[in-house]
Amino acid sequence: MDYYNPLDLAKFGDIGKNAPEAANKFFAYYGEVFAEGALTEREKALIALAVAHAVHCPYCIDAYTNTCLEKGSNADEMTEAVHVAAAISGGATLVHGVQMRNILDKKTL
């Protein structure tokens, strides 16, 4: 059995099978979040694409690569969005080095 089968993406709604009320609330919220607001749908899709990479979700990468294209984004914008995710992820890793330093400074002569 594959852990990540692209066809499984279409089964996302099944998550409501044993907890329909929670799922319905989640999907309603999800729909609301991605509707055009102060940010355009196109901008939100680019953010989602970046976050999908940061959280390493292949389903979301698949879904939001397609959504970005459908919302009129192009490879330049999408690649820059992934770099933003990489910079923040890398920065978040590195900034934790401060913790390491704090402990090192305390524990070492």
Add this chain to the structure above:
Amino acid sequence: MSEATFAETLAAHGLALLKAKADCLQVNVGSLCNLSCGHCHLEARPGRTEVMDRATMDEVLALARRAPFASVDVTGGAPELNPDIAHLLLGLGPCAPRRIFRTNLLALEGRDDLLGLLADGGWGIGASLPAVNAAQVEGVRGAGVFQRSLEMLRVLNARGYGQGPGQGGRLELHLVSNPGGAFLPPAQGPATRAFRQALGRQGIAFDSLFVFANVPLGRFRSWLERSGNLEAYLGLLRQRFNPEVVCGLMCRSICSVGWDGRVYDCDFNQAAGLPCLTAEGETLHVRDGHGPEQGAAILVGEHCFACTAGSGFT
């Protein structure tokens, strides 16, 4: 279980695709083109020999004079490459209040003669420009095409095209965009804003943008097959079927004449080889002297799902 056909899908929604009044005469003057765009449903390219001759053009003109149309729309291929294009444009000009000439922009390069004729005759221009991003445009059309397209848009602006009403701008410039691959285009509103912003930065103005989904026929279908995208793309089109757009589909109001004078309900049916039929089931030729009959059934196929996906595209 096999998927429902387009006709079955219409029937399941209680719909039928019937001809309304054909008030637009679309003339496809042939599949000869200077480009070989990846999304072309007609497989137009250099070297194609299917080109409308002058005798057929005269039959088109006879029809246009007899049955007044609200608009005429000349397309191809690259209509600029038809050796008799001026003859057709001069004849058609007085036949309809609204006239649109379709171009891929590059075929207009160095054609001041034709540009003058179009501008003097009040012909609007429908220019295809897949995107406002160089890589996306050139992925569809070939290297170097983007900047040349922008340059031609500037030439058209300088001629008075796309300057809007009130600035001597009776010359309409509409852009037509298709996605650069196996995905649906953005909605018309946001796409128009993005085009205006990007082209505005280049000093280019236009009247409106039309976005169209790529139709799974011709060269685009071959690419979908080769790239392993066909099944998913057809699935996407089916999944986005929107019954509300059926009543406004362009095939209901178009008389689409092919290069050899055969009449179709739309340019896509030309590519699919689905002719326009009379109530008696006969095919129609422009020399028959009348357009499609109101109420006649329109032949449909799998490709029609491209027109009914989402908010609809024709």
